Amino acid sequence: xxxxxxxxxxxxxxxxxxxxxxARAGVGRGTVSRVINGSPKVSDRSRAAVEQAIAxxxxxxxxxxxxxxxxRTESVALxxxxxxxxxxxxxxxxxxxxxxxxxxxxxxxxxLLVLVRDQQEYDRLAGYLSAQRVDGVLMIAVHRDDTLPDxxxxxxxxxxxxxxxxxxxxxxxxxxxxxxxxxxAVGHLLATGRRTVGTITGSLDMDAAQDRVDxxxxxxxxxxxxxxxxxxxxxxxxxxxxxxxxxxxLRRRPGLDAVFAASDVMASGAVLELRASGRRVPxxxxxxxxxxxxxxxxxxxxxxxxxxPLEEMGRTMARLLLDExxxxxxxxxxxxxxxxxxxxxxx
Numbered sequence: 001x002x003x004x005x006x007x008x009x010x011x012x013x014x015x016x017x018x019x020x021x022x023a024r025a026g027v028g029r030g031t032v033s034r035v036i037n038g039s040p041k042v043s044d045r046s047r048a049a050v051e052q053a054i055a056x057x058x059x060x061x062x063x064x065x066x067x068x069x070x071x072r073t074e075s076v077a078l079x080x081x082x083x084x085x086x087x088x089x090x091x092x093x094x095x096x097x098x099x100x101x102x103x104x105x106x107x108x109x110x111x112l113l114v115l116v117r118d119q120q121e122y123d124r125l126a127g128y129l130s131a132q133r134v135d136g137v138l139m140i141a142v143h144r145d146d147t148l149p150d151x152x153x154x155x156x157x158x159x160x161x162x163x164x165x166x167x168x169x170x171x172x173x174x175x176x177x178x179x180x181x182x183x184x185a186v187g188h189l190l191a192t193g194r195r196t197v198g199t200i201t202g203s204l205d206m207d208a209a210q211d212r213v214d215x216x217x218x219x220x221x222x223x224x225x226x227x228x229x230x231x232x233x234x235x236x237x238x239x240x241x242x243x244x245x246x247x248x249x250l251r252r253r254p255g256l257d258a259v260f261a262a263s264d265v266m267a268s269g270a271v272l273e274l275r276a277s278g279r280r281v282p283x284x285x286x287x288x289x290x291x292x293x294x295x296x297x298x299x300x301x302x303x304x305x306x307x308x309p310l311e312e313m314g315r316t317m318a319r320l321l322l323d324e325x326x327x328x329x330x331x332x333x334x335x336x337x338x339x340x341x342x343x344x345x346x347x
Contacts, residue, residue: 016057024053036108039326075110076321077134079125080141081148087115090237090265091293092310096140096162099314107322109135122148130155136321138162144205158324160317160331164207172320172331176308178208181339182215183222185260185288185306188341190223194258194286198231200245200270202262209237212262212290231256235266242269250277257285258347264289264296264305271299271346286347292340301345308339 022032034042035050087093136158152159161173199216202209220227230252235241261267267289279285292307324331
């Protein structure tokens with residue numbers, strides 16, 4: 001008998017099927033499908049049973065077949081409409097991205113990072129998304145005049161934002177309690193005896209930056225301290241912007257004794273500028289930042305800062321987007337997460 005005529009000794013390994021998973025979990029095929037596709041319309045008990053059956057059987061969904069049936073790409077775009085240098089220099093972005101990635105991992109979604117720097121790239125991205133190349137979009141660092149979220153809404157692309165463009169934001173979004181966080185920061189400075197408190201804002205066409213200025217003003221009014229507009233100086237969320245704003249504040253009010261900066265990165269720039277001008281932190285000027293990022297822990301002295309739960313924000317954004325993909329309209333919710341003041345050596 002020739003080798004070609006000999007019976008094969010190679011065993012045929014059959015992949016576990018959807019039916020096998022359903023039988024093992026004691027649920028119907030539809031329930032298994034909903035769990036795999038990340039639908040929120042499954043009870044916790046059924047979801048746990050299906051996930052256990054998948055693990056025990058080693059079931060791997062046939063993504064090519066799923067794509068043909070569901071018209072899904074199993075991918076999500078994370079759009080950053082801001083300067084590339086900020087993406088890699090600000091801990092805010094990395095925290096959000098880590099949370100988003102963790103939130104999407106359990107649903108088997110691929111995360112695509114997209115940097116959009118100008119109108120031409122906005123137009124190109126809109127065309128790419130209109131061709132249904134992704135199942136949904138997450139956007140961070142949105143500005144008040146951003147039109148891309150509206151274009152995505154018109155194209156019926158599920159979209160969730162980090163922050164909002166204004167009070168009437170129609171899309172789902174997740175943000176920190178920026179007003180409350182700023183209020184606690186300035187309240188702390190006033191409680192320690194500081195009276196000439198300046199602030200370095202972020203880009204005021206962003207809702208978070210405006211909210212932090214509002215919180216600064218509220219804290220002063222609550223303490224019976226008049227708001228001096230010359231103690232409010234614009235920054236741009238960069239270290240150099242923080243230094244430039246600090247120089248301007250010192251020029252306007254050489255005797256100021258405290259500064260609240262709308263980000264840790266700007267606060268670190270303010271500390272450097274204060275040191276260059278011969279001021280001691282916190283002896284002469286106390287400084288508080290916002291984010292409680294790694295920058296706060298490595299500033300000299302360590303920075304008192306408002307902690308916003310960046311990774312939780314990212315995970316929540318992912319959850320809202322998965323809800324919106326599975327059931328259009330269900331992810332259009334506003335989620336505001338609490339902040340916490342972390343006191344260190346700078347104030």
